[in-house]
Amino acid sequence: MSILKSLLAGDKRAIAQTISMVENDIDTAILERIFRHTGRAYHVGITGPPGAGKSTLVNAISKRLLKKNKKIGIIAVDPTSPFSGGALLGDRVRMTDLALHENIFIRSMASRGSLGGLAQATKDAALVLDAAGMDYILIETIGVGQVELDIAEVCDTTVVVLVPESGDSIQAMKAGLLEIADIMVVNKGDREGCERLVTELKFALEMREQKSGWPYPIMKTTATKDEGIEELVSAVESHAGHLVKTGSLEKERKSKLLLRVHELIEQKIRLHLRESFIRENELVKLVDRIYKRQLSPYRVAERITKELVRSSR
Ligand SMILES: Nc1nc2c(ncn2[C@@H]2O[C@H](COP(=O)(O)OP(=O)(O)OP(=O)(O)O)[C@@H](O)[C@H]2O)c(=O)[nH]1
Ligand SMILES: [Mg+2]
Known part of the structure; x- marks a missing residue:
């Protein structure tokens, strides 16, 4: 069987090989061949500061989606920036237990120095997963710069994860992140300061709501205890429904294609x-x-x- 056929059938080895091909820019002709098989997957971006619990959330969300018989592609984008290096790495949640499930494919993308290239490689990898028949593509990025803003471009729903102890440096960053958020998550609900952060965010998001007609939900989760996850998945589904109903999904996807x-x-x-x-x-x-x-x-x-x-x- 050709690699394309295997890919379209959802074969994991073919997915891995094809992503490597597009990632290393060896064969962009493959994108040409797969393109007409794409456009079906729903893309969800999960972004936020280092250590906010994004991977733990992606894990928990995936488990819910699996129960609904969905196929899930996960891309973890790791810009290997100074922010994510060192001590944090040791603490990091690896999604290995999920990787064995037949309806899940996990890929992590590293920058190898070129940030513009990373965003592009991630978008191409998402196309490959789309062609392979994934229902959902979850893209985890660390919210520290331009890359995730670029990646947010391909996401239908962007979930921004913050934690109560984010502190001052994160406050500054929030501005950029708030603009791309469709759903806000305050994770580590078991820690102090959650309610205050929720109130702050409500205040900040009110203005946007008036403009777009989408009531930006602010969800509280404790990813490690699987709390709030059901509600989060429902919020993603509601947002998808909202986009379809208002015609925004088609409109947004068309403007992305134009870009x-x-x-x-x-x-x-x-x-x-x-x-x-x-x-x-x-x-x-x-x-x-x-x-x-x-x-x-x-x-x-x-x-x-x-x-x-x-x-x-
Ligand atoms: N107390 C508490 N800890 C949590 C919660 N969610 C995640 N953590 C912990 O926070 C740490 C970081 O979690 P990750 O899921 O790796 O966070 P991340 O945002 O993916 O981290 P990076 O990918 O390195 O940016 C881990 O030790 C998790 O167990 C939570 O709701 N409460
Ligand atoms: Mg992570």
């Missing part, structure tokens, strides 16, 4: 530029003249762009 096409066009142009048009030494000579103020960067850029357009006709 994707733009990205790809830009990529192609850049590649074209690098490969076939500008020979580096010519450019270096031009820069020499720009440096001497015999030419301006504006004029050079305009001339090159014009020639590029002409040559591609």
Whole structure:
């Protein structure tokens, strides 16, 4: 059986191989072949500060979804940033017990230094899981920067996880995270300060609710005791229902596809530029003249762009 057939049948080895192929950028032709089999999975992003309990939550949510006979793909995005290194790693929940279940596929993505590449590789991996017939794709990211904002782009529902003891540094971060949240989770409900955080968040989210018509729920969970998980899964399902009912799911997915096409066009142009048009030494000579103020960067850029357009006709 071809790898594509095995992948579409949901074979775990084929999924792993295909993700490696797209991750290492060896074969993007595979994306072309699988694309028409995608668009069915529901994407849920789970993001928040290091150690907030995201993996524990993903575990608990997955168990609920398994009971509903759903197939689940999990992607744990690990930017291997200083935030997640060291001591935290030792404490980290690994999702190995789940990985053995036939309806679950777990993959962790590491950055190897290139953050832009990480977001892209994650989106491509999600496409592979979608083609493999997953009902849900859960993407765990650490909420510390641009990557998860990029990844939030592919998620239909974004769950932001905070904990009472997050502290001041997290306060600052919350601003960016609040904007992408569809559902807020205050985890570690067994710790002090939960109620206060819930109240703070309610206040912050009221304004957004008036604009979008979606009552941003703030859920309290204790992931380690499996408390609040049922309600969280229901909230995700309600959000999905809301998106379908209001036509937002289609609208949002279309605007993401538009963005994707733009990205790809830009990529192609850049590649074209690098490969076939500008020979580096010519450019270096031009820069020499720009440096001497015999030419301006504006004029050079305009001339090159014009020639590029002409040559591609
Ligand atoms: N007390 C308490 N501890 C929790 C709860 N949820 C998770 N933890 C603990 O918090 C620690 C971190 O949990 P993880 O699930 O690994 O957190 P994470 O957000 O995935 O961490 P990173 O992926 O490293 O950012 C673990 O020791 C968990 O057992 C909770 O509700 N209450
Ligand atoms: Mg984790």
